[in-house]
Amino acid sequence: MIEYTVSSHMARVVRDAALRAGVARSELAFLPGFEPETLADPLLRVPTASVVRAWELITHAGPAGAGIRTGETAAQGRLHVWDYLFTTAGTFADGCRDAARYLPTMTDPGVDMTVVEDDRRLTITYGIAKYAPAAVTAIDEFAMAIMLRRARDARGPSVVPVHVALAHEAPKDHRHLIEAFGTRAIDFGARANSMTFLDLDAQPRRPPGPDDELALILRRYADNLLENARPAAGWHGTFRSVVAGALGEELSLELVAQRMTMSPRTLQRRLSDLETTWRDEIESVRHERAAALLRETELPVQSIAGRLGYTDARALRRAFQRWTGQTPDAYRRTAIPGT
Incomplete structure (x- = not known):
């Protein structure tokens, strides 16, 4: 296809x-x-x-x-x-x-x-x-x-x-x-x-x-x-990549749909076919990107929060605690021995 x-x-x-x-x-x-x-x-x-x-x-x-x-x-x-x-x-x-x-x-x-x-x-x-x-x-x-x-x-x-x-x-x-x-x-x-x-x-x-x-x-x-x-990449993988690339912008369903050259309604229908939702996907991509940035970079939590579209570090800390049961700093110490 x-x-x-x-x-x-x-x-x-x-x-x-x-x-x-x-x-x-x-x-x-x-x-x-x-x-x-x-x-x-x-x-x-x-x-x-x-x-x-x-x-x-x-x-x-x-x-x-x-x-x-x-x-x-x-x-x-x-x-x-x-x-x-x-x-x-x-x-x-x-x-x-x-x-x-x-x-x-x-x-x-x-x-x-x-x-x-x-x-x-x-x-x-x-x-x-x-x-x-x-x-x-x-x-x-x-x-x-x-x-x-x-x-x-x-x-x-x-x-x-x-x-x-x-x-x-x-x-x-x-x-x-x-x-x-x-x-x-x-x-x-x-x-x-x-x-x-x-x-x-x-x-x-x-x-x-x-x-x-x-x-x-x-x-x-x-x-x-x-x-x-x-296709070089599956549709869902492409969608998540587009979302990840737009996290630091004014992220919206409309913006991602534009970049995927489809209407917002079609995008929502495709997500529904995968038994997922826009909100769940944003949460999942943010979790994935936050964990990767904490593991692979030395960026401060405030900078990572901005890259993920959060207004401040507190919002990221609350979300990360909900995802993992840990604070970002605790996760980084666990993920990177010696930190």
Whole structure:
């Protein structure tokens, strides 16, 4: 089951973008699924929440336009078989349809891509979940930049869309988008991201040949990839990692749901399926993190309390006494001989 995951190839593209934007490797190292061995395995899937969090870090660290630049510089092959399905078909429309059909080989299966032909126009619509407001602009722009880059890979560098729609609100200055897309026909606040092309298949379709056999091979490989792909981490483990990463912030169900690219209601339902609750999970993660920090660091209890989202050390001491029957200081002396 690959729901709420993206391919390791996509995760590598976003990781590289984060490093270029100045995000510290140490911040990325703690994201579930960003381990080197996971990113090197084409069959492993990275939690969508980790990739969204990386986009949030990019947004905080870098100037506007990071999504555009990432899409523009993602050379063909960076997104594995999906790139070649898009660019090697007999017609541009066929390539778009294959790209839509096999979109889960690249990204979260919850993302939807549609292809509509109307006379001489072809419109690609690409929906993005709106549960990550801090990253949505970069993700929207990246998605459209990738579509345009692959269109140019398939039909030449002079390809320019006749219309672009973006789901996020208009920025104060969008000259970088005009330059990137080659058009001023850009709308914002749309229901979904979309890009319209004109006459890219003006030439008649070539007769069947070796490229048709290549397309068949690519589709079979993509089917096999989807059948054998597996998440790098279980859903519950990913959830707990996201909670642990948010403990020092204004922790809320809504924040964690955003980072996991799902609605709060879905998150609550998933917890209920595991016969647990939001409150119990927060308590459990805090207990786990408090014990680890007491064992593995020399941080004072006040600092540990802040990292866990407590207002002061007294609140942590009360909670730790409830969990273990010991004070934090007593636990530390027991856990670390000689202290």
